[in-house]
Amino acid sequence: MLSKKWFWLIVIAITWEVTARNGLIPSYIFPPLTTIMARSYTLLRYEGFGNVILASIKTILHGFVISFSAAIVVASISGYCKSFRTLVMALHDILNPLPSVAILPIVLLVCGLTKDSLYILIFHAVFWPLVATLMMSICTIPQEYRNFSYNIGIPKWKMSIFVFIPAIFPYLLSGVRNSWGRAWRSLISAEAIFYISGSQQGLGYWIYSNRAYANMCDVMVGVLMIVLISIAVEKMFQIIENRTIKKWGVTK
Amino acid sequence: MKKRFNVVVSSALATVLSLTLATGCSHKKSTTDKVTIAYNPSGYGSAVSHLMIAENTLDKYLPDGVTAEWVEMSSASDIRDALANGTVDIAAPALSAYISAKENDMPITLISNYGNAMVKLYSCCGYTDISDFKEDDVLAIKGLNTNPQISFLAYVKENGLDINKYTNMLSKIPESESLAMLETDNGEIEGAILSYPVSNEAEKIENVTLIADFKDVIDDYNLGNCLCANSDFYNENYEVVVAFESARDEIMDSWNSKLDHNAQILSELYECDKAEIAGIMESLPPTKEITGYNKLSALMYESGMLNKQPLSFEELPNYDKIPH
Numbered sequence: 001m002l003s004k005k006w007f008w009l010i011v012i013a014i015t016w017e018v019t020a021r022n023g024l025i026p027s028y029i030f031p032p033l034t035t036i037m038a039r040s041y042t043l044l045r046y047e048g049f050g051n052v053i054l055a056s057i058k059t060i061l062h063g064f065v066i067s068f069s070a071a072i073v074v075a076s077i078s079g080y081c082k083s084f085r086t087l088v089m090a091l092h093d094i095l096n097p098l099p100s101v102a103i104l105p106i107v108l109l110v111c112g113l114t115k116d117s118l119y120i121l122i123f124h125a126v127f128w129p130l131v132a133t134l135m136m137s138i139c140t141i142p143q144e145y146r147n148f149s150y151n152i153g154i155p156k157w158k159m160s161i162f163v164f165i166p167a168i169f170p171y172l173l174s175g176v177r178n179s180w181g182r183a184w185r186s187l188i189s190a191e192a193i194f195y196i197s198g199s200q201q202g203l204g205y206w207i208y209s210n211r212a213y214a215n216m217c218d219v220m221v222g223v224l225m226i227v228l229i230s231i232a233v234e235k236m237f238q239i240i241e242n243r244t245i246k247k248w249g250v251t252k
Numbered sequence: 253m254k255k256r257f258n259v260v261v262s263s264a265l266a267t268v269l270s271l272t273l274a275t276g277c278s279h280k281k282s283t284t285d286k287v288t289i290a291y292n293p294s295g296y297g298s299a300v301s302h303l304m305i306a307e308n309t310l311d312k313y314l315p316d317g318v319t320a321e322w323v324e325m326s327s328a329s330d331i332r333d334a335l336a337n338g339t340v341d342i343a344a345p346a347l348s349a350y351i352s353a354k355e356n357d358m359p360i361t362l363i364s365n366y367g368n369a370m371v372k373l374y375s376c377c378g379y380t381d382i383s384d385f386k387e388d389d390v391l392a393i394k395g396l397n398t399n400p401q402i403s404f405l406a407y408v409k410e411n412g413l414d415i416n417k418y419t420n421m422l423s424k425i426p427e428s429e430s431l432a433m434l435e436t437d438n439g440e441i442e443g444a445i446l447s448y449p450v451s452n453e454a455e456k457i458e459n460v461t462l463i464a465d466f467k468d469v470i471d472d473y474n475l476g477n478c479l480c481a482n483s484d485f486y487n488e489n490y491e492v493v494v495a496f497e498s499a500r501d502e503i504m505d506s507w508n509s510k511l512d513h514n515a516q517i518l519s520e521l522y523e524c525d526k527a528e529i530a531g532i533m534e535s536l537p538p539t540k541e542i543t544g545y546n547k548l549s550a551l552m553y554e555s556g557m558l559n560k561q562p563l564s565f566e567e568l569p570n571y572d573k574i575p576h
Contacts, residue, residue, distance in 0.1 A: 028336065028358045112440045113390065113423050194424060212329045212396035213557045214352040 031217040040221045049206075053225055056202030059115065060187050063122025064180065071127050075134035088131060096128035100186035104193060113194060121190050125182040133175030137168035170245045177237050184233075188226060284485070285317055287492050290325040290334055290343035296448040297367035297399065297477035298344055299518060300538050303503045306517045313495035328398050335360050341485040342496055344477040347542070348402045348557075351549045354568070355558050359483035362568060363493065364540040364575050366500070368476040369399035370448035370532065373407075373463040374455075376434040377442050382413065382463055389442035391421040392430035397557065399475050400445040406469040406551055415555060434460050448532065449522035473551060474544030500540075507537050540575040 013033055019025045020032040027035075043049035078085035100121040111117040145167060149159045165172075191204025201209075203222050210218040289310075291301035301322070304310055310320050323340065325331045328349040334340035336358040344366040345353075353360045379385060393401050401422070408418045423441070425433070430444035435457050443463065446454055454460050470476065479500065481493055507514065515530035522529060545565035552558050565571065 026357070026359075028353075028356050113425070209396050212352075214329075214332060214349075214356040214358060215559060216356060217559070 028214065028216050031220060036217055036220045036224060039217050040224060043218070043221060049221070052201060052203060052206050052222075053229070056187060056191065056204070057229070059118055059202060060122060060180075060183055063119045063187070064126055064183060066119065067123045067126035067179070067183075068130065068176070070123070071130040071134055074127075074131050075138060078131075078135050079138045085135060088135065092128050092132050095124070096132065098124070100125045100182075101189050101193070104190060108194065117194075118187065118190055121186050122183045125186040126179040129182065130175045130179045133171050133178070134168070137171030137175075138164075140171070141167045166248060169248075173237065173241060173245065177234075180233060180237075181230075184226075184230065284341070284489050284492065286319050286321055287314070287341050287485075287489070287496070288321045288323060288339065289496070290323050290331050290340040292326050292331075292344075292477075293324045294326065294449065294522070295367075295369075295477070296522075296532070296536075297346070297369050299367055299533075300500055300503050301344065302521055303514055303517060304499055306521075307503070309502055310496060310499040313498040315491050315495065318492055318495075327395060329395070332358070332360065335480055335482050338482050338484065340482070341489070342479070342481045342493070344479050346397065346399050346402070347474055347476065347478045347545070347548060348397050348399070348552060350478050350480055351545070351552055351562060352397060352557060355549075355560065355562050360480050361483045361486040361570060362542070362574055363479040363481060363486075363497065364500075365474065365538075365542050366477045366479040366540075367538040368536050369403065369470055370451065370536060371400045371403045371445060371466045371470065371475075372451045372454075373404065373443060373445050373466070374434060374451070374460050375443040375463050376437045376457075376460050378461070379443065379463060380461060382408075382411070382418075384463075385418070385421060385442060387417055387420070389421055390423050390440065391418075392425040392427075392433065392441045392444040393422045394427045394430075394445075394447070395424055399470075399477075400447050402473070402548070402551070403466040403470050403475050404445050405555055406473050406475070406548075407464060407466050409551065409555075410469055410472075419555075431457075449524055449529075452522075452524055452528070472544055473548045474542060475548070478542065504538055504540065507533065542574055542576050545576075 016030065017033045020027060020030050020035075040049075074088055078088050103124060104117075104121065107117045107120045111120060141164060145163050149163050154162070187202070188204040188207075191202045192208040193204075203226055207219050207222040210216075210222065289301070291305075292298040305322055314320060325334065325340070325343070328346045331340065331343045331345040332349040332353050335343050335345070336353060346369075347365075350360060350362055354362075373382065373391075375384070385391070391404075393404070395401070404422075405415065405419070408415050425441070425444075427444075427446055427450040430441065430446065431450055431453055433441045434444055434454055437459055444454070455462065466475075479496075486493055511530055511533060512526075515526050515533055518533070519526040519529045542565065549558070549562035549564075553560075553562050565576070568574065
């Protein structure tokens with residue numbers, strides 16, 4: 001039995017295909033879905049499109065690891081130092097609402113047309129929501145957990161791994177999920193707005209360049225890949241959630 | 253019963269919504285009282301339009317009750333897309349932009365050639381030849397599928413150089429910013445591909461050297477701007493297209509006979525010396541004839557810009573009406 005979501009996806013796909021094939025939607029706007037899928041296969045199999053996808057994934061992973069590590073360090077320090085926490089929160093209130101693309105001109109001026117600019121944009125997108133979530137989660141660890149851990153005398157490192165991390169994990173997962181979405185959107189936008197010289201161009205650039213050549217089929221292949229990657233990552237988060245916090249009974 | 257009814261209504265709504273989204277954005281006009289014309293405010297390839305606006309030439313030829321609205325657009329892709337969806341009726345994009353539009357079934361009709369491009373390659377780090385550029389160097393270019401990019405590609409191909417190596421050097425940077433980067437020589441770019449009149453500014457900078465003038469390949473490949481119309485507009489308002497052609501002819505016919513006057517107008521627009529622009533106008537007058545269409549489309553196909561074998565010039569539906 002198909003779920004309702006799948007039912008609607010199939011309805012949309014059939015509508016798309018039928019209207020595109022009948023010429024109700026011009027092919028230069030929406031090529032038929034089957035054409036896009038066949039083209040995706042050709043590009044992946046024979047024309048090195050996988051390298052384009054890998055370039056975007058590599059960039060976001062690099063940027064994400066840097067931002068995540070920095071957020072952990074900053075959140076940990078702010079857990080011990082109140083004035084530092086106030087400073088971080090003040091900066092968070094100012095910078096978090098800014099979309100990454102809004103700071104692009106400044107970043108380009110400072111770093112130029114290099115990958116560093118992309119990393120800074122990803123950092124901006126990831127760091128602020130993640131650090132805020134982590135700081136909040138550290139503050140919400142129940143005092144009973146700490147007291148109990150001290151009373152039974154477990155070492156601090158064990159306390160961190162077996163008490164604090166499970167306690168903050170729901171917040172951490174939600175923060176990572178939220179910041180990944182922001183980072184992904186920022187990366188694709190930035191790649192589309194400017195491109196760095198070299199052969200390692202990502203999906204945003206792929207969409208931009210194919211738009212320049214009026215090649216809507218390849219543009220749609222890029223869009224489809226972005227959707228598929230987003231769905232795959234979301235699924236991955238769901239699996240992690242099921243195997244951790246749901247299994248531990250932290251959430252239902 | 254009620255559930256089934258809901259599903260049917262939702263499906264119908266989804267279909268209507270998707271059709272509205274896909275088709276509702278296009279602007280189709282069956283008869284017109286206004287013709288919208290896009291032009292590049294700073295490119296030499298649009299010089300005919302600049303003179304037409306300055307002299308108010310088009311109004312003399314337009315049918316009664318039809319007015320002209322000129323809109324500025326500097327990106328070839330934006331001009332092409334505006335022509336395809338009907339927000340612009342007539343425009344002069346790069347010929348390469350027309351070819352990519354045609355090969356992807358966009359409803360755009362080619363009318364004639366319109367103006368020639370003037371593109372040169374400059375370096376700011378002491379290079380004197382194109383072969384001096386190294387693989388990790390950066391060459392600034394204003395955009396993809398533009399006359400500078402295609403002329404560079406054609407030059408690389410004609411000189412037997414490695415297309416991949418040189419294509420990977422390109423970085424999209426607006427020409428005014430490239431000029432500033434050349435002047436400051438801060439190591440961000442090693443060279444820039446510039447079109448007139450920005451190229452003229454580059455020549456005045458002390459540390460900048462001219463690496464290549466793409467004039468020969470520009471002539472061979474017919475690189476420049478071509479006059480196009482939205483296909484529906486072309487078919488339904490042909491008298492307006494003819495009026496535009498008449499205005500274009502008047503400007504082209506008086507190109508040399510009123511050289512001094514025309515040069516004065518363009519020199520003010522491009523902020524350059526009158527004698528200099530007069531010299532360029534004499535050596536590079538606009539022409540109506542399309543000459544290198546097949547060569548250009550073959551180059552675009554070979555370099556992967558087109559996914560299928562392009563139509564030949566002779567196969568265009570209105571081939572007989574296009575000057576060649």
